[in-house]
Amino acid sequence: MHDFLRKLPKVELHLHIEGSLEPELMFQLAKRNNIELPYATISEAKAAYQFDDLQGFLNLYYLGMNVLRTEQDFYDLAMDYFKRARAEGVVHIDMHFDPQAHLQRDVPLNVVMAGLLRAKQEAEASLDLSVGMIMAFLRDRPADEALQVLEQAAPYWQYLDAIGLDSAERNNPPRKFQALFARAKELGLVRVAHAGEEGPADYIAEALDVLDVQRIDHGVRCLESSDVVQRLREQQVVLTVCPLSNVSLKVVEQLRDHPLPKLLAEGLKVTISSDDPAYFGGGLLTNHMACADAFGWDADLFCTLNRNAIEEAFTNEKRRAELL
Ligand code: ES4
Ligand code: ZN
Numbered sequence: 001m002h003d004f005l006r007k008l009p010k011v012e013l014h015l016h017i018e019g020s021l022e023p024e025l026m027f028q029l030a031k032r033n034n035i036e037l038p039y040a041t042i043s044e045a046k047a048a049y050q051f052d053d054l055q056g057f058l059n060l061y062y063l064g065m066n067v068l069r070t071e072q073d074f075y076d077l078a079m080d081y082f083k084r085a086r087a088e089g090v091v092h093i094d095m096h097f098d099p100q101a102h103l104q105r106d107v108p109l110n111v112v113m114a115g116l117l118r119a120k121q122e123a124e125a126s127l128d129l130s131v132g133m134i135m136a137f138l139r140d141r142p143a144d145e146a147l148q149v150l151e152q153a154a155p156y157w158q159y160l161d162a163i164g165l166d167s168a169e170r171n172n173p174p175r176k177f178q179a180l181f182a183r184a185k186e187l188g189l190v191r192v193a194h195a196g197e198e199g200p201a202d203y204i205a206e207a208l209d210v211l212d213v214q215r216i217d218h219g220v221r222c223l224e225s226s227d228v229v230q231r232l233r234e235q236q237v238v239l240t241v242c243p244l245s246n247v248s249l250k251v252v253e254q255l256r257d258h259p260l261p262k263l264l265a266e267g268l269k270v271t272i273s274s275d276d277p278a279y280f281g282g283g284l285l286t287n288h289m290a291c292a293d294a295f296g297w298d299a300d301l302f303c304t305l306n307r308n309a310i311e312e313a314f315t316n317e318k319r320r321a322e323l324l
Contacts, residue, residue, distance in 0.1 A: 004299050005288040009091040011309035011323060012273050012284045014217050014240035016096045016136070016166070017116065018065045019276025020081035029067035029076070038063060049279050054198045054249050055168055057279060062101055064278075069107060074115025081277075082123040082131070088285035091323060092313050094132035095120075096164050099149055100141055109149070113156050132314030134192060136164035137180060139172035146180045150187075161314035162190035164217065165207075169199035174206040181211040190214050190314070197251060201225035208237065215240060215312065220251060220259050222268075229266050236269045238312045243294075244287050245275035255294040264301075271309040 023045040030037045039045040045064075051057040068074060078095070085093060095116075102112050120131040135153060137146040150163065163184045165177055174193060181191050195207040197218035204221070205228050207213045219239035222228045232239065243258055245251075252258045263270050272291065277283040282290075291297060310323045 001292045001297075001299070002289050005292060005302060006089055006285060008089060008288075008302060008306060009323065010089050010284050010288065010306055011092040011271075011313050012085070012090055013094045013215065013238070013271050013309050013312060014096070014242060014273035014275055015081075015093050016061075016098070016276050017078055017081060018068070018098055018101065019061060019280075020278050021064055021068075021077055022080070022278045025076065025080050026064055026067050029069075029073050033067060033069045033073070035067050035069075037067070049248075051249055051279075057249055057276070058168060061276065061279065065098075065101060066105060068102065069111075071111050071115040071118070074112055075119045076115075078116050078119035079122065082119060082127060082129055085283060086123075086127050086129050088283055090129065090284050092130045092132070092310070092315060092319070094134055094161070094314050096134045096136040096166060098136050098138060098166065099153070100138045100145065103149065109152060109156070113153075113159070117156075117159055130313075130315050130319050132161040133159055134162045134164045134314075135160050136166045137177065138167040139165050139176065139194075140168040143176050143180060146177060147183065150180060150183060157187055157189070160189055162192050162214075164191075165193035165195075165211070166217070169194060169197055169203065173199070174203055175210045178210050181213075185212060192217060194218055196221035196228075197246075198249075201228045204228050205231065208235075214238075218242065218246075218251075220246060220263070223259050223262055223266070229268070232269075233267045238269045238271055238308060239263065240271050240273045242273050242275035242280075242287070243291055244280045244282060248280040255290055258294070260291065261295055269308050269312075270305055271312065272305055 023042040123129040191213045192215040193207040193213045194217040196204040201224040215238045217240045
């Protein structure tokens with residue numbers, strides 16, 4: 001099965017590009033930019049990646065990305081991941097990125113966008129890897145800041161496929177961002193949101209009702225509400241489930257306890273993603289292999305999950321036909 005999974009052309013709908021920053025590149029960029037890291041060595045960084053919850057991870061995630069300063073840094077970050085993913089058989093990635101996390105550090109939006117867009121163009125031209133762009137907003141920051149950033153991004157709206165909502169979920173309900181998502185809809189942008197990762201099932205319903213999202217990132221806690229499950233099933237809303245992320249952040253204790261089989265049994269449109277591969281123990285292939293080992297899934301099931309992702313991927317119909 002591992003060999004089949006390696007060769008399967010895989011599509012990933014939920015990936016934070018800043019979460020693909022491997023310690024090796026982090027150290028290189030720290031040196032290049034004269035930045036001091038809180039870790040003495042690469043292995044010390046890796047050893048620190050033990051989390052109690054989402055906030056524990058986010059603290060190190062925002063710390064790690066401090067090495068990203070120049071356009072070249074963002075290009076290197078994305079290209080490094082694209083090459084690794086392609087070598088694992090990934091053919092399409094919908095990539096979240098967090099402009100506010102960089103603006104806060106006085107890294108301008110044009111630096112972030114120029115680097116990421118150059119990597120995307122190069123991947124599409126020379127790696128046979130297509131890339132969707134999801135500008136994500138930090139739900140633990142003020143809603144009016146998010147709106148300002150979306151307006152500031154006007155020169156880049158044409159390059160965006162969607163906006164997303166990420167960072168600390170608890171006590172930051174979807175309704176806080178009603179105006180942001182309404183504006184994105186007005187601009188013709190698709191909307192997606194993290195919901196039901198650490199937050200309650202209610203947040204999933206609220207993301208659908210108030211933010212009019214097309215996808216739910218994570219969504220695993222939908223199982224706490226039969227009403228929410230029914231809605232997700234009826235509308236066949238895609239869930240971008242990240243198994244190793246959920247284990248790392250203790251959403252579940254171990255992969256064998258993960259609700260993935262239950263989500264499938266409920267008839268939900270499930271997909272598998274890696275979320276933050278540098279922090280959670282591996283990329284899309286590793287997530288697939290771990291599921292094969294934990295759940296004994298067959299090739300047909302993996303093909304179904306991957307087809308779900310292809311149907312939903314932010315790409316044109318020509319590329320979708322190639323992927324199917
Ligand atoms: C994230 Cl796993 C996860 N959850 C919420 N926000 C995030 N940003 C990066 N990774
Ligand atoms: Zn995520």
